[in-house]
């Protein structure tokens with residue numbers, strides 16, 4: 001067993017779980033987007049994830065760490081159809097390193113100077129724009145879903161269209177849309193599998209109430225049970241009428257402005 005695998009997947013999930021999940025997502029019309037973090041290396045799990053989304057024709061926002069991406073890796077990823085409308089390749093930090101000596105991990109936290117932040121954000125943006133070309137979409141997912149207020153301001157100045165963090169994260173941001181994830185498939189902290197199941201279902205219920213599920217993936221942490229779960233989830237969602245599958249591109253218009261909320 002991989003030791004970074006969520007307790008959700010220490011054993012197969014019960015059929016009753018899938019039935020409940022199906023009922024939850026059938027309650028009302030819904031937007032769904034998926035965000036896969038820590039993209040940069042091609043390994044078996046990455047391949048499994050990409051092939052699964054392609055098979056179900058479901059879109060996926062891919063958060064790419066600029067310093068992990070190379071021309072060779074991008075060529076490898078291009079075989080999944082790099083510019084396919086299914087994918088929304090965007091930026092995940094700069095080199096995915098923690099810079100805080102105390103407190104929670106944060107690449108762009110309070111200890112960074114504005115000069116450093118601006119330099120790294122810009123370098124990351126330019127690197128991805130150069131390597132990925134038109135496939136790169138200027139949305140920023142901060143590593144660990146958190147960054148300082150100053151970072152948010154600099155992102156806005158540089159011209160990113162949006163950020164994507166976890167629901168409820170501070171600081172709140174004005175003028176820069178935040179496409180929040182509210183369902184975490186692979187990094188839940190619960191030690192107990194049943195508690196993790198209940199949390200997942202609770203988060204799905206809350207997302208449905210809000211009209212949007214933002215589902216976060218960490219493919220490196222998938223074991224066989226997690227792969228099976230992902231496939232069942234994609235099956236359930238793709239068969240459900242009333243769900244609109246989106247990427248960030250669907251939330252933003254040609255001028256880089258937020259589109260009015262609409263489902264259908």
Ligand SMILES: [Zn+2]
Pocket residue numbers: 037038092096143144
């Ligand atoms: Zn990450």
